[in-house]
Amino acid sequence: MGDNQNLLAEQRRALILDEVRRRGGVRVNELTRKLHVSDMTVRRDLDALARQGVIEKVHGGAVPVVEASTHEPGFEAKSSIETSAKEQIALAAAALAQPGSAIALSGGTTTFALARQLTDIPGLTVVTNSVRVADVFHAAQAGTSPLAQPGGTGATVVLTGGVRTPSDSLVGPVADQAIRSLHFDVLFIGVHGISVQAGLSTPNLAEAETNRCFVQAARRVVVVADHTKWGTVGLSSFASLDEVDALVTDSGLSAGARAEIAEQLPELVVAGEQNGSYPDGARGAGS
Structure with a gap:
Protein backbone atom coordinates (compact mmCIF):
# COMPACT_ATOMS: atom_id res chain seq x y z
CA MET A 1 0.00 0.00 0.00
CA GLY A 2 2.84 2.37 0.89
CA ASP A 3 4.48 1.78 -2.52
CA ASN A 4 1.23 2.70 -4.31
CA GLN A 5 0.92 5.88 -2.25
CA ASN A 6 4.51 6.83 -3.07
CA LEU A 7 3.93 6.20 -6.76
CA LEU A 8 0.80 8.34 -6.70
CA ALA A 9 2.69 11.11 -4.93
CA GLU A 10 5.49 10.99 -7.54
CA GLN A 11 2.98 11.14 -10.38
CA ARG A 12 1.10 13.99 -8.73
CA ARG A 13 4.30 15.97 -8.20
CA ALA A 14 5.30 15.41 -11.81
CA LEU A 15 1.96 16.87 -12.89
CA ILE A 16 2.46 19.85 -10.57
CA LEU A 17 5.97 20.47 -11.92
CA ASP A 18 4.71 20.21 -15.50
CA GLU A 19 1.97 22.73 -14.71
CA VAL A 20 4.40 25.14 -13.02
CA ARG A 21 6.84 25.01 -15.93
CA ARG A 22 4.13 25.27 -18.60
CA ARG A 23 2.28 28.19 -17.02
CA GLY A 24 5.17 29.91 -15.26
CA GLY A 25 3.51 29.48 -11.86
CA VAL A 26 0.46 28.04 -10.09
CA ARG A 27 -1.63 28.75 -7.01
CA VAL A 28 -2.34 26.17 -4.29
CA ASN A 29 -6.10 26.51 -4.66
CA GLU A 30 -5.85 25.84 -8.40
CA LEU A 31 -3.90 22.64 -7.74
CA THR A 32 -6.33 21.38 -5.10
CA ARG A 33 -9.20 21.70 -7.62
CA LYS A 34 -7.24 20.22 -10.50
CA LEU A 35 -5.82 17.25 -8.57
CA HIS A 36 -8.79 16.65 -6.22
CA ARG A 43 1.63 22.04 0.19
CA ARG A 44 3.54 18.83 1.05
CA ASP A 45 4.07 18.21 -2.66
CA LEU A 46 5.34 21.76 -3.15
CA ASP A 47 7.70 21.31 -0.18
CA ALA A 48 9.08 18.12 -1.77
CA LEU A 49 9.57 19.79 -5.17
CA ALA A 50 11.22 22.79 -3.52
CA ARG A 51 13.67 20.46 -1.74
CA GLN A 52 14.56 18.98 -5.13
CA GLY A 53 15.34 22.50 -6.31
CA VAL A 54 12.95 22.45 -9.28
CA ILE A 55 10.40 25.00 -7.99
CA GLU A 56 10.40 27.98 -5.66
CA LYS A 57 7.56 28.39 -3.19
CA VAL A 58 5.91 31.80 -3.15
CA HIS A 59 2.95 33.15 -1.17
CA GLY A 60 -0.08 31.07 -2.18
CA GLY A 61 1.67 28.90 -4.76
CA ALA A 62 4.90 28.17 -6.64
CA VAL A 63 7.00 29.33 -9.59
CA PRO A 64 9.71 27.49 -11.56
CA VAL A 65 13.34 27.84 -10.57
CA VAL A 66 15.16 29.68 -13.31
CA GLU A 67 18.67 28.34 -12.99
CA ALA A 68 21.54 29.96 -14.82
CA SER A 69 22.21 28.00 -17.99
CA THR A 70 25.91 27.93 -17.09
CA HIS A 71 25.42 26.45 -13.61
CA GLU A 72 26.92 22.98 -13.26
CA PRO A 73 26.42 21.12 -9.95
CA GLY A 74 29.12 18.76 -8.70
CA PHE A 75 28.82 14.96 -8.78
CA GLU A 76 27.87 14.64 -5.11
CA ALA A 77 25.16 17.29 -5.39
CA LYS A 78 23.64 15.60 -8.43
CA SER A 79 23.84 12.17 -6.81
CA SER A 80 21.26 13.22 -4.21
CA ILE A 81 18.64 14.19 -6.83
CA GLU A 82 16.05 11.61 -8.00
CA THR A 83 18.12 8.75 -6.56
CA SER A 84 15.46 6.02 -6.81
CA ALA A 85 14.52 7.13 -10.32
CA LYS A 86 18.14 6.85 -11.45
CA GLU A 87 18.41 3.30 -10.11
CA GLN A 88 15.22 2.31 -11.95
CA ILE A 89 16.47 3.92 -15.15
CA ALA A 90 19.79 2.08 -14.79
CA LEU A 91 18.03 -1.29 -14.51
CA ALA A 92 15.92 -0.60 -17.61
CA ALA A 93 18.85 0.73 -19.65
CA ALA A 94 21.09 -2.24 -18.76
CA ALA A 95 18.71 -4.48 -20.71
CA LEU A 96 19.74 -2.61 -23.88
CA ALA A 97 23.42 -3.61 -23.56
CA GLN A 98 24.34 -6.83 -25.39
CA PRO A 99 27.13 -9.20 -24.29
CA GLY A 100 30.27 -8.75 -26.34
CA SER A 101 29.33 -5.30 -27.62
CA ALA A 102 31.29 -2.06 -27.61
CA ILE A 103 29.51 0.57 -25.56
CA ALA A 104 30.28 4.09 -24.44
CA LEU A 105 29.20 5.69 -21.16
CA SER A 106 29.37 9.44 -20.70
CA GLY A 107 29.98 11.03 -17.33
CA GLY A 108 27.18 11.69 -14.85
CA THR A 109 25.31 10.18 -11.94
CA THR A 110 22.76 8.25 -14.02
CA THR A 111 25.45 6.60 -16.15
CA PHE A 112 27.32 5.86 -12.92
CA ALA A 113 24.23 4.00 -11.67
CA LEU A 114 24.02 2.22 -15.03
CA ALA A 115 27.67 1.13 -14.84
CA ARG A 116 26.90 -0.73 -11.61
CA GLN A 117 24.20 -2.69 -13.46
CA LEU A 118 26.54 -3.61 -16.35
CA THR A 119 29.35 -5.29 -14.41
CA ASP A 120 27.92 -8.81 -14.88
CA ILE A 121 27.41 -8.53 -18.67
CA PRO A 122 30.19 -10.60 -20.26
CA GLY A 123 32.64 -9.41 -22.90
CA LEU A 124 31.84 -5.70 -22.92
CA THR A 125 34.25 -3.14 -24.24
CA VAL A 126 33.47 0.07 -22.35
CA VAL A 127 34.72 3.49 -23.40
CA THR A 128 34.07 6.26 -20.89
CA ASN A 129 35.19 9.75 -20.00
CA SER A 130 34.10 9.25 -16.39
CA VAL A 131 36.69 8.31 -13.78
CA ARG A 132 33.88 7.12 -11.51
CA VAL A 133 32.39 4.84 -14.17
CA ALA A 134 35.82 3.34 -14.86
CA ASP A 135 36.29 2.77 -11.12
CA VAL A 136 33.01 0.78 -10.98
CA PHE A 137 34.33 -1.76 -13.49
CA HIS A 138 37.78 -1.82 -11.90
CA ALA A 139 36.25 -2.57 -8.48
CA ALA A 140 34.08 -5.34 -9.95
CA GLN A 141 37.05 -6.98 -11.66
CA ALA A 142 39.16 -6.68 -8.53
CA GLY A 143 36.41 -8.26 -6.45
CA THR A 144 36.09 -5.25 -4.14
CA SER A 145 32.57 -4.34 -5.28
CA PRO A 146 29.50 -5.97 -3.70
CA LEU A 147 28.20 -6.40 -7.26
CA ALA A 148 31.27 -8.28 -8.44
CA GLN A 149 30.67 -11.70 -9.98
CA PRO A 150 33.06 -14.60 -9.29
CA GLY A 151 36.02 -14.22 -11.63
CA GLY A 152 34.81 -10.85 -12.93
CA THR A 153 33.25 -10.16 -16.33
CA GLY A 154 36.40 -9.49 -18.30
CA ALA A 155 35.18 -6.09 -19.49
CA THR A 156 37.78 -4.04 -21.35
CA VAL A 157 37.60 -0.47 -20.09
CA VAL A 158 39.04 2.47 -22.02
CA LEU A 159 39.20 5.71 -20.04
CA THR A 160 39.76 8.82 -22.12
CA GLY A 161 42.12 11.49 -20.95
CA GLY A 162 41.14 15.11 -20.60
CA VAL A 163 40.38 17.91 -18.16
CA ARG A 164 38.13 17.07 -15.23
CA THR A 165 34.77 18.87 -14.86
CA PRO A 166 32.78 19.50 -11.63
CA SER A 167 30.71 16.39 -12.50
CA ASP A 168 33.91 14.28 -12.75
CA SER A 169 33.90 13.90 -16.53
CA LEU A 170 37.09 14.15 -18.61
CA VAL A 171 36.62 16.60 -21.47
CA GLY A 172 38.56 18.74 -23.90
CA PRO A 173 40.79 18.11 -26.94
CA VAL A 174 42.54 15.03 -25.53
CA ALA A 175 39.21 13.30 -24.84
CA ASP A 176 37.75 14.46 -28.15
CA GLN A 177 40.65 13.05 -30.19
CA ALA A 178 40.44 9.68 -28.44
CA ILE A 179 36.68 9.38 -28.96
CA ARG A 180 36.82 10.41 -32.64
CA SER A 181 39.08 7.45 -33.41
CA LEU A 182 36.61 4.89 -31.99
CA HIS A 183 33.24 3.39 -32.94
CA PHE A 184 30.57 2.15 -30.53
CA ASP A 185 27.54 -0.09 -30.90
CA VAL A 186 25.64 1.91 -28.26
CA LEU A 187 26.26 5.18 -26.46
CA PHE A 188 24.53 5.64 -23.10
CA ILE A 189 24.61 9.33 -22.37
CA GLY A 190 23.39 11.42 -19.46
CA VAL A 191 22.29 15.01 -19.96
CA HIS A 192 21.82 18.22 -18.01
CA GLY A 193 18.74 18.97 -20.07
CA ILE A 194 16.63 17.65 -22.94
CA SER A 195 13.99 19.57 -24.88
CA VAL A 196 12.38 19.73 -28.30
CA GLN A 197 13.94 23.09 -29.14
CA ALA A 198 17.44 22.70 -27.65
CA GLY A 199 17.87 18.92 -27.96
CA LEU A 200 20.51 17.59 -25.56
CA SER A 201 22.39 20.26 -23.61
CA THR A 202 24.96 20.87 -20.89
CA PRO A 203 26.21 23.98 -19.04
CA ASN A 204 29.85 23.07 -19.80
CA LEU A 205 31.13 24.14 -23.25
CA ALA A 206 34.03 21.69 -23.32
CA GLU A 207 31.77 18.82 -22.21
CA ALA A 208 29.35 19.72 -24.99
CA GLU A 209 32.07 19.21 -27.61
CA THR A 210 33.18 15.91 -26.04
CA ASN A 211 29.58 14.70 -25.92
CA ARG A 212 29.18 15.73 -29.57
CA CYS A 213 32.12 13.45 -30.41
CA PHE A 214 30.47 10.60 -28.48
CA VAL A 215 27.22 10.99 -30.42
CA GLN A 216 28.97 11.06 -33.78
CA ALA A 217 30.95 7.88 -32.97
CA ALA A 218 27.92 5.77 -31.97
CA ARG A 219 25.66 3.61 -34.12
CA ARG A 220 22.87 3.95 -31.54
CA VAL A 221 22.36 6.77 -29.01
CA VAL A 222 20.44 6.07 -25.80
CA VAL A 223 19.77 8.98 -23.43
CA VAL A 224 19.39 8.05 -19.76
CA ALA A 225 17.69 10.88 -17.88
CA ASP A 226 15.14 11.24 -15.08
CA HIS A 227 11.92 13.13 -15.78
CA THR A 228 13.17 16.40 -14.26
CA LYS A 229 15.59 16.80 -17.19
CA TRP A 230 12.75 17.17 -19.71
CA GLY A 231 12.28 20.85 -20.56
CA THR A 232 15.61 21.88 -19.00
CA VAL A 233 18.11 23.75 -21.20
CA GLY A 234 21.84 24.16 -20.55
CA LEU A 235 24.17 26.72 -22.12
CA SER A 236 25.34 24.54 -25.00
CA SER A 237 23.44 22.04 -27.14
CA PHE A 238 25.42 19.07 -28.43
CA ALA A 239 22.83 16.96 -30.27
CA SER A 240 19.36 17.40 -31.72
CA LEU A 241 16.57 14.97 -30.88
CA ASP A 242 16.71 13.44 -34.36
CA GLU A 243 20.17 12.10 -33.43
CA VAL A 244 18.70 10.19 -30.45
CA ASP A 245 17.43 6.62 -30.86
CA ALA A 246 15.91 6.08 -27.41
CA LEU A 247 15.20 7.83 -24.12
CA VAL A 248 15.18 5.80 -20.92
CA THR A 249 13.44 7.70 -18.12
CA ASP A 250 11.20 7.18 -15.08
CA SER A 251 7.46 7.14 -14.48
CA GLY A 252 7.42 10.73 -13.23
CA LEU A 253 7.37 11.88 -16.86
CA SER A 254 4.09 13.70 -17.51
CA ALA A 255 1.55 12.71 -20.15
CA GLY A 256 2.23 15.96 -21.99
CA ALA A 257 5.96 15.26 -22.13
CA ARG A 258 5.30 11.70 -23.33
CA ALA A 259 3.15 13.03 -26.16
CA GLU A 260 5.92 15.43 -27.22
CA ILE A 261 8.52 12.66 -27.08
CA ALA A 262 6.29 10.36 -29.14
CA GLU A 263 6.49 12.88 -31.97
CA GLN A 264 10.28 13.21 -31.74
CA LEU A 265 11.95 9.91 -30.81
CA PRO A 266 11.81 6.35 -32.18
CA GLU A 267 11.70 4.78 -28.71
CA LEU A 268 10.70 5.74 -25.18
CA VAL A 269 11.43 3.34 -22.32
CA VAL A 270 9.80 4.20 -19.00
CA ALA A 271 11.41 2.25 -16.17
CA GLY A 272 8.96 0.08 -14.26
CA GLU A 273 6.21 0.30 -16.87
CA GLN A 274 5.08 -1.91 -19.69
CA ASN A 275 6.55 -0.44 -22.86
CA GLY A 276 5.34 0.94 -25.35
CA SER A 277 4.87 3.84 -23.10
CA TYR A 278 3.56 6.30 -25.64
CA PRO A 279 0.12 7.62 -24.70
CA ASP A 280 -2.99 6.54 -26.60
CA GLY A 281 -1.08 4.00 -28.68
CA ALA A 282 1.07 6.67 -30.34
CA ARG A 283 4.35 5.59 -31.87
CA GLY A 284 7.68 7.31 -31.80
CA ALA A 285 9.04 8.97 -34.90
CA GLY A 286 10.54 6.45 -37.24
CA SER A 287 8.96 3.40 -35.56
Whole structure:
Protein backbone atom coordinates (compact mmCIF):
# COMPACT_ATOMS: atom_id res chain seq x y z
CA MET A 1 0.00 0.00 0.00
CA GLY A 2 2.84 2.37 0.89
CA ASP A 3 4.48 1.78 -2.52
CA ASN A 4 1.23 2.70 -4.31
CA GLN A 5 0.92 5.88 -2.25
CA ASN A 6 4.51 6.83 -3.07
CA LEU A 7 3.93 6.20 -6.76
CA LEU A 8 0.80 8.34 -6.70
CA ALA A 9 2.69 11.11 -4.93
CA GLU A 10 5.49 10.99 -7.54
CA GLN A 11 2.98 11.14 -10.38
CA ARG A 12 1.10 13.99 -8.73
CA ARG A 13 4.30 15.97 -8.20
CA ALA A 14 5.30 15.41 -11.81
CA LEU A 15 1.96 16.87 -12.89
CA ILE A 16 2.46 19.85 -10.57
CA LEU A 17 5.97 20.47 -11.92
CA ASP A 18 4.71 20.21 -15.50
CA GLU A 19 1.97 22.73 -14.71
CA VAL A 20 4.40 25.14 -13.02
CA ARG A 21 6.84 25.01 -15.93
CA ARG A 22 4.13 25.27 -18.60
CA ARG A 23 2.28 28.19 -17.02
CA GLY A 24 5.17 29.91 -15.26
CA GLY A 25 3.51 29.48 -11.86
CA VAL A 26 0.46 28.04 -10.09
CA ARG A 27 -1.63 28.75 -7.01
CA VAL A 28 -2.34 26.17 -4.29
CA ASN A 29 -6.10 26.51 -4.66
CA GLU A 30 -5.85 25.84 -8.40
CA LEU A 31 -3.90 22.64 -7.74
CA THR A 32 -6.33 21.38 -5.10
CA ARG A 33 -9.20 21.70 -7.62
CA LYS A 34 -7.24 20.22 -10.50
CA LEU A 35 -5.82 17.25 -8.57
CA HIS A 36 -8.79 16.65 -6.22
CA VAL A 37 -6.57 16.57 -3.13
CA SER A 38 -6.41 18.60 0.05
CA ASP A 39 -4.62 21.90 0.55
CA MET A 40 -2.23 20.13 2.95
CA THR A 41 -1.35 17.47 0.36
CA VAL A 42 -0.55 20.12 -2.26
CA ARG A 43 1.63 22.04 0.19
CA ARG A 44 3.54 18.83 1.05
CA ASP A 45 4.07 18.21 -2.66
CA LEU A 46 5.34 21.76 -3.15
CA ASP A 47 7.70 21.31 -0.18
CA ALA A 48 9.08 18.12 -1.77
CA LEU A 49 9.57 19.79 -5.17
CA ALA A 50 11.22 22.79 -3.52
CA ARG A 51 13.67 20.46 -1.74
CA GLN A 52 14.56 18.98 -5.13
CA GLY A 53 15.34 22.50 -6.31
CA VAL A 54 12.95 22.45 -9.28
CA ILE A 55 10.40 25.00 -7.99
CA GLU A 56 10.40 27.98 -5.66
CA LYS A 57 7.56 28.39 -3.19
CA VAL A 58 5.91 31.80 -3.15
CA HIS A 59 2.95 33.15 -1.17
CA GLY A 60 -0.08 31.07 -2.18
CA GLY A 61 1.67 28.90 -4.76
CA ALA A 62 4.90 28.17 -6.64
CA VAL A 63 7.00 29.33 -9.59
CA PRO A 64 9.71 27.49 -11.56
CA VAL A 65 13.34 27.84 -10.57
CA VAL A 66 15.16 29.68 -13.31
CA GLU A 67 18.67 28.34 -12.99
CA ALA A 68 21.54 29.96 -14.82
CA SER A 69 22.21 28.00 -17.99
CA THR A 70 25.91 27.93 -17.09
CA HIS A 71 25.42 26.45 -13.61
CA GLU A 72 26.92 22.98 -13.26
CA PRO A 73 26.42 21.12 -9.95
CA GLY A 74 29.12 18.76 -8.70
CA PHE A 75 28.82 14.96 -8.78
CA GLU A 76 27.87 14.64 -5.11
CA ALA A 77 25.16 17.29 -5.39
CA LYS A 78 23.64 15.60 -8.43
CA SER A 79 23.84 12.17 -6.81
CA SER A 80 21.26 13.22 -4.21
CA ILE A 81 18.64 14.19 -6.83
CA GLU A 82 16.05 11.61 -8.00
CA THR A 83 18.12 8.75 -6.56
CA SER A 84 15.46 6.02 -6.81
CA ALA A 85 14.52 7.13 -10.32
CA LYS A 86 18.14 6.85 -11.45
CA GLU A 87 18.41 3.30 -10.11
CA GLN A 88 15.22 2.31 -11.95
CA ILE A 89 16.47 3.92 -15.15
CA ALA A 90 19.79 2.08 -14.79
CA LEU A 91 18.03 -1.29 -14.51
CA ALA A 92 15.92 -0.60 -17.61
CA ALA A 93 18.85 0.73 -19.65
CA ALA A 94 21.09 -2.24 -18.76
CA ALA A 95 18.71 -4.48 -20.71
CA LEU A 96 19.74 -2.61 -23.88
CA ALA A 97 23.42 -3.61 -23.56
CA GLN A 98 24.34 -6.83 -25.39
CA PRO A 99 27.13 -9.20 -24.29
CA GLY A 100 30.27 -8.75 -26.34
CA SER A 101 29.33 -5.30 -27.62
CA ALA A 102 31.29 -2.06 -27.61
CA ILE A 103 29.51 0.57 -25.56
CA ALA A 104 30.28 4.09 -24.44
CA LEU A 105 29.20 5.69 -21.16
CA SER A 106 29.37 9.44 -20.70
CA GLY A 107 29.98 11.03 -17.33
CA GLY A 108 27.18 11.69 -14.85
CA THR A 109 25.31 10.18 -11.94
CA THR A 110 22.76 8.25 -14.02
CA THR A 111 25.45 6.60 -16.15
CA PHE A 112 27.32 5.86 -12.92
CA ALA A 113 24.23 4.00 -11.67
CA LEU A 114 24.02 2.22 -15.03
CA ALA A 115 27.67 1.13 -14.84
CA ARG A 116 26.90 -0.73 -11.61
CA GLN A 117 24.20 -2.69 -13.46
CA LEU A 118 26.54 -3.61 -16.35
CA THR A 119 29.35 -5.29 -14.41
CA ASP A 120 27.92 -8.81 -14.88
CA ILE A 121 27.41 -8.53 -18.67
CA PRO A 122 30.19 -10.60 -20.26
CA GLY A 123 32.64 -9.41 -22.90
CA LEU A 124 31.84 -5.70 -22.92
CA THR A 125 34.25 -3.14 -24.24
CA VAL A 126 33.47 0.07 -22.35
CA VAL A 127 34.72 3.49 -23.40
CA THR A 128 34.07 6.26 -20.89
CA ASN A 129 35.19 9.75 -20.00
CA SER A 130 34.10 9.25 -16.39
CA VAL A 131 36.69 8.31 -13.78
CA ARG A 132 33.88 7.12 -11.51
CA VAL A 133 32.39 4.84 -14.17
CA ALA A 134 35.82 3.34 -14.86
CA ASP A 135 36.29 2.77 -11.12
CA VAL A 136 33.01 0.78 -10.98
CA PHE A 137 34.33 -1.76 -13.49
CA HIS A 138 37.78 -1.82 -11.90
CA ALA A 139 36.25 -2.57 -8.48
CA ALA A 140 34.08 -5.34 -9.95
CA GLN A 141 37.05 -6.98 -11.66
CA ALA A 142 39.16 -6.68 -8.53
CA GLY A 143 36.41 -8.26 -6.45
CA THR A 144 36.09 -5.25 -4.14
CA SER A 145 32.57 -4.34 -5.28
CA PRO A 146 29.50 -5.97 -3.70
CA LEU A 147 28.20 -6.40 -7.26
CA ALA A 148 31.27 -8.28 -8.44
CA GLN A 149 30.67 -11.70 -9.98
CA PRO A 150 33.06 -14.60 -9.29
CA GLY A 151 36.02 -14.22 -11.63
CA GLY A 152 34.81 -10.85 -12.93
CA THR A 153 33.25 -10.16 -16.33
CA GLY A 154 36.40 -9.49 -18.30
CA ALA A 155 35.18 -6.09 -19.49
CA THR A 156 37.78 -4.04 -21.35
CA VAL A 157 37.60 -0.47 -20.09
CA VAL A 158 39.04 2.47 -22.02
CA LEU A 159 39.20 5.71 -20.04
CA THR A 160 39.76 8.82 -22.12
CA GLY A 161 42.12 11.49 -20.95
CA GLY A 162 41.14 15.11 -20.60
CA VAL A 163 40.38 17.91 -18.16
CA ARG A 164 38.13 17.07 -15.23
CA THR A 165 34.77 18.87 -14.86
CA PRO A 166 32.78 19.50 -11.63
CA SER A 167 30.71 16.39 -12.50
CA ASP A 168 33.91 14.28 -12.75
CA SER A 169 33.90 13.90 -16.53
CA LEU A 170 37.09 14.15 -18.61
CA VAL A 171 36.62 16.60 -21.47
CA GLY A 172 38.56 18.74 -23.90
CA PRO A 173 40.79 18.11 -26.94
CA VAL A 174 42.54 15.03 -25.53
CA ALA A 175 39.21 13.30 -24.84
CA ASP A 176 37.75 14.46 -28.15
CA GLN A 177 40.65 13.05 -30.19
CA ALA A 178 40.44 9.68 -28.44
CA ILE A 179 36.68 9.38 -28.96
CA ARG A 180 36.82 10.41 -32.64
CA SER A 181 39.08 7.45 -33.41
CA LEU A 182 36.61 4.89 -31.99
CA HIS A 183 33.24 3.39 -32.94
CA PHE A 184 30.57 2.15 -30.53
CA ASP A 185 27.54 -0.09 -30.90
CA VAL A 186 25.64 1.91 -28.26
CA LEU A 187 26.26 5.18 -26.46
CA PHE A 188 24.53 5.64 -23.10
CA ILE A 189 24.61 9.33 -22.37
CA GLY A 190 23.39 11.42 -19.46
CA VAL A 191 22.29 15.01 -19.96
CA HIS A 192 21.82 18.22 -18.01
CA GLY A 193 18.74 18.97 -20.07
CA ILE A 194 16.63 17.65 -22.94
CA SER A 195 13.99 19.57 -24.88
CA VAL A 196 12.38 19.73 -28.30
CA GLN A 197 13.94 23.09 -29.14
CA ALA A 198 17.44 22.70 -27.65
CA GLY A 199 17.87 18.92 -27.96
CA LEU A 200 20.51 17.59 -25.56
CA SER A 201 22.39 20.26 -23.61
CA THR A 202 24.96 20.87 -20.89
CA PRO A 203 26.21 23.98 -19.04
CA ASN A 204 29.85 23.07 -19.80
CA LEU A 205 31.13 24.14 -23.25
CA ALA A 206 34.03 21.69 -23.32
CA GLU A 207 31.77 18.82 -22.21
CA ALA A 208 29.35 19.72 -24.99
CA GLU A 209 32.07 19.21 -27.61
CA THR A 210 33.18 15.91 -26.04
CA ASN A 211 29.58 14.70 -25.92
CA ARG A 212 29.18 15.73 -29.57
CA CYS A 213 32.12 13.45 -30.41
CA PHE A 214 30.47 10.60 -28.48
CA VAL A 215 27.22 10.99 -30.42
CA GLN A 216 28.97 11.06 -33.78
CA ALA A 217 30.95 7.88 -32.97
CA ALA A 218 27.92 5.77 -31.97
CA ARG A 219 25.66 3.61 -34.12
CA ARG A 220 22.87 3.95 -31.54
CA VAL A 221 22.36 6.77 -29.01
CA VAL A 222 20.44 6.07 -25.80
CA VAL A 223 19.77 8.98 -23.43
CA VAL A 224 19.39 8.05 -19.76
CA ALA A 225 17.69 10.88 -17.88
CA ASP A 226 15.14 11.24 -15.08
CA HIS A 227 11.92 13.13 -15.78
CA THR A 228 13.17 16.40 -14.26
CA LYS A 229 15.59 16.80 -17.19
CA TRP A 230 12.75 17.17 -19.71
CA GLY A 231 12.28 20.85 -20.56
CA THR A 232 15.61 21.88 -19.00
CA VAL A 233 18.11 23.75 -21.20
CA GLY A 234 21.84 24.16 -20.55
CA LEU A 235 24.17 26.72 -22.12
CA SER A 236 25.34 24.54 -25.00
CA SER A 237 23.44 22.04 -27.14
CA PHE A 238 25.42 19.07 -28.43
CA ALA A 239 22.83 16.96 -30.27
CA SER A 240 19.36 17.40 -31.72
CA LEU A 241 16.57 14.97 -30.88
CA ASP A 242 16.71 13.44 -34.36
CA GLU A 243 20.17 12.10 -33.43
CA VAL A 244 18.70 10.19 -30.45
CA ASP A 245 17.43 6.62 -30.86
CA ALA A 246 15.91 6.08 -27.41
CA LEU A 247 15.20 7.83 -24.12
CA VAL A 248 15.18 5.80 -20.92
CA THR A 249 13.44 7.70 -18.12
CA ASP A 250 11.20 7.18 -15.08
CA SER A 251 7.46 7.14 -14.48
CA GLY A 252 7.42 10.73 -13.23
CA LEU A 253 7.37 11.88 -16.86
CA SER A 254 4.09 13.70 -17.51
CA ALA A 255 1.55 12.71 -20.15
CA GLY A 256 2.23 15.96 -21.99
CA ALA A 257 5.96 15.26 -22.13
CA ARG A 258 5.30 11.70 -23.33
CA ALA A 259 3.15 13.03 -26.16
CA GLU A 260 5.92 15.43 -27.22
CA ILE A 261 8.52 12.66 -27.08
CA ALA A 262 6.29 10.36 -29.14
CA GLU A 263 6.49 12.88 -31.97
CA GLN A 264 10.28 13.21 -31.74
CA LEU A 265 11.95 9.91 -30.81
CA PRO A 266 11.81 6.35 -32.18
CA GLU A 267 11.70 4.78 -28.71
CA LEU A 268 10.70 5.74 -25.18
CA VAL A 269 11.43 3.34 -22.32
CA VAL A 270 9.80 4.20 -19.00
CA ALA A 271 11.41 2.25 -16.17
CA GLY A 272 8.96 0.08 -14.26
CA GLU A 273 6.21 0.30 -16.87
CA GLN A 274 5.08 -1.91 -19.69
CA ASN A 275 6.55 -0.44 -22.86
CA GLY A 276 5.34 0.94 -25.35
CA SER A 277 4.87 3.84 -23.10
CA TYR A 278 3.56 6.30 -25.64
CA PRO A 279 0.12 7.62 -24.70
CA ASP A 280 -2.99 6.54 -26.60
CA GLY A 281 -1.08 4.00 -28.68
CA ALA A 282 1.07 6.67 -30.34
CA ARG A 283 4.35 5.59 -31.87
CA GLY A 284 7.68 7.31 -31.80
CA ALA A 285 9.04 8.97 -34.90
CA GLY A 286 10.54 6.45 -37.24
CA SER A 287 8.96 3.40 -35.56
